[in-house]
Amino acid sequence: MLRVRFAPSPTGYLHIGSARTFIFNWLYARHNGGTMILRIDDTDVERNTQASLDSIFDGLNWLDLGWDEFYRQSERLDLHRKLAQAIFDKGSAYRDFTPAQADTEDKSREEGRTWLFNPGMRELSKEESDRRAGAGEPFVLRFRVPRGEDRTVKFKDLVYGEQSKEADDIEDFALLRSNGMPTYHMASCADDADLKISHIIRGQDHLTNTFKHVLIFAALGGEVPEFAHLPLLIAPDGAKLSKRKHGPVVSVTTYRDAGFLPHTYINFLCLLGWSPKDDRELMTRQELIDVFSFAGVNRSNAVVNFTEEDPIDPKALWLNGQHIMGLSVEELSKQLQPWVRAAGFDVEPARLLQIAPLIRERIKTLRDVATVADFLFAKQLPPYPAEELIPQKGDAVMALKVLQRARQVLEPVEFRHDSLDAALRAEAATLGVKAGQMFQPIRVAVCGRKNAPPLFETLEVLGREACLERIDQAIQKLQ
């Protein structure tokens, strides 16, 4: 049975890299009919925050992918301690009574080699170790990494291939802290073992940690899971994405709040560090599930292309436009509804249904509805300069004449695309002006700006009454 897990720690908001890890886990599970597990790795009590937990659920719920099982690490501390004890009992761990020190880093650097263990502690006799522990002296429980045996720790990564490292290069990492809390390595492996995780899919920053985890799994005596590490998502400056340095750009909610379709975000993230190998980019959820495999995962880090001015990757924006164009009118207007309301407009669903096809090819984000279709929602047009009404190679006199004639034509004509088209073109011919010179003053009068959806559709949606009223206002403006 295939079982995968996404295990975020609630110490900051859900960021883009974590979201992608979640997505790849999910895709792999769905592709193989496996189980997707969400586990909150919250053993670092000091750094956990409710806000960040909320942010994780916020982000994941928006993605709308779901999960099959849910666990919270902090509720499984007994298991972690029990398994740590088991490792200790079989001699693969020992107590280290060395007081915590902040300067270990400098110490190891000076020596020119990695710190491996604290002298004396590894060899402490059972009696002395028990005596000091019994006396209440604090200690950390460390894994006893095999030394001097010329031993190599190995595993096969589904993305990075065969990995090996000399055991002599691995330090005696901690399993239990002096306050009795498990470390990440201990808690994570204990849970993975207990939850029968078959594939651990996570960021490449854990690649070297995996040697330690392999050691723990082996000491636990169960099966060692498969591993697949994912290349990291990095900033344009090559640095790792961090909220401190790059701000909210890295948060999933940035895309959500910018008006992205959740599926666009999923699609976009999949393209970062993975490829279907056949030049496809625009893909549905099912297509992604069908074709996802680790063979398509890259090994080098991928840059999320954002700038300080614009937090959105241009390719994501394009993808979103494409996905919006692929939506049915019904679905699009449903998605648009909350954004229209958020922009301060009130619109009937039936009317939005008429508007949606007008703007479908003109919006890149759902939020764009507010700037692209505002004149269709507003009762009153916001003020605009009268010069805008003057057509190309024309003047105010022409604009005025066009609008007055348009008014007359629009009064009786049927308000349908084809009738409007025929009537206005005929009028342009009568007036001796080009079609464009006829249409622009009307467009500006009706939309309040030069750039807008095609004229006849717009007039039709707006309706005779509103159009005539706005043309009258424009005529007044010119006089």
Added chain:
RNA sequence: GGCGCUAUCGUCUAACGGUUAGGACAGAGCCCUCUCAAGGCUUAAAUACGAGUUCGAUUCUCGUUAGCGCUACCA
């Protein structure tokens, strides 16, 4: 410092020894056109560097350089 990983257009990527090194986004230009879009076409743009293996290296090996990760009683 030690250990590990990585290296193709500005960005995301394809090419798993033989291609004029392909696609996409972004850029430029043209077409279409009632404006804006959408769409179509064209264009510019890359194998980090140096050795080796080979008839032939983007591809395999080694070195250099660069970037990233781990090196905590964080995760």
